[in-house]
Amino acid sequence: xEDVEQSLFLSVREGDSSVINCTYTDSSxxxxxxxxQEPGAGLQLLTYIFSNMDMKQDQxxxxxxxxxxxHLSLRIADTQTGDSAIYFCAESIGGGATNKLIFGTGTLLAxxx
Amino acid sequence: xxxxTQTPKFQVLKTGQSMTLQCAQDMNHNSMYWYRQDxxxxxxxxxxxxxxxxxxxxxxxNGYNVSRLNKREFSLRLESAAPSQTSVYFCASPYPxxxxxxxxxxxxGPGTRLTVL
Numbered sequence: 001x002e003d004v005e006q007s008l009f010l011s012v013r014e015g016d017s018s019v020i021n022c023t024y025t026d027s028s029x030x031x032x033x034x035x036x037q038e039p040g041a042g043l044q045l046l047t048y049i050f051s052n053m054d055m056k057q058d059q060x061x062x063x064x065x066x067x068x069x070x071h072l073s074l075r076i077a078d079t080q081t082g083d084s085a086i087y088f089c090a091e092s093i094g095g096g097a098t099n100k101l102i103f104g105t106g107t108l109l110a111x112x113x
Numbered sequence: 114x115x116x117x118t119q120t121p122k123f124q125v126l127k128t129g130q131s132m133t134l135q136c137a138q139d140m141n142h143n144s145m146y147w148y149r150q151d152x153x154x155x156x157x158x159x160x161x162x163x164x165x166x167x168x169x170x171x172x173x174x175n176g177y178n179v180s181r182l183n184k185r186e187f188s189l190r191l192e193s194a195a196p197s198q199t200s201v202y203f204c205a206s207p208y209p210x211x212x213x214x215x216x217x218x219x220x221x222g223p224g225t226r227l228t229v230l
Contacts, residue, residue, distance in 0.1 A: 043205075105154060
């Protein structure tokens with residue numbers, strides 16, 4: 001079955017880069033996503049990458065996709081205290097009207113001032 | 114434009130009680146989804162509706178029923194609540210895609226925090 005795995009916790013200092021990793025199992029995934037969840041809030045879409053891309057950059061965010069190894073990473077440059085949150089990796093399966101997302105367990109990013 | 118709204122925000126139930134969680138979207142999307150979030154387990158799909166009048170089971174449908182009342186509303190019902198259903202429930206609707214109009218990405222409501230005693 002489909003499975004998405006992430007490490008549970010990452011601690012970095014303000015100004016450093018953060019790298020959050022994710023592995024997935026479904027090779028037919030067309031899109032892979034990163035969501036951010038702040039305490040007590042819902043999930044906010046950060047960025048996504050199409051499966052035929054290797055990299056996508058969006059301001060401080062860089063997404064790297066290694067489709068061969070089914071490995072996805074999110075790099076946050078110049079990490080700020082406001083980046084402290086839980087980050088979820090997700091893969092889409094099905095597609096079209098029946099698209100479903102399979103989420104990882106989430107990585108708690110703690111940014112130390 | 115509120116996006117996806119959910120009510121209530123918080124709820125405490127006793128075992129065996131029933132309740133309905135409401136979700137509405139004002140984006141005129143066809144698809145809507147219900148997830149539950151538990152510590153250390155990420156989000157798991159309960160039910161989804163690809164279009165008005167259709168519903169399908171997700172990964173963890175047991176103990177729940179859903180109704181797609183119209184295009185705008187998708188409700189989740191617990192007929193006889195159990196402590197194992199203590200969780201945070203999120204409703205989602207596709208986010209406008211930018212790649213050929215594809216709408217795979219999902220926009221989430223603020224969540225309903227449910228405790229079953």
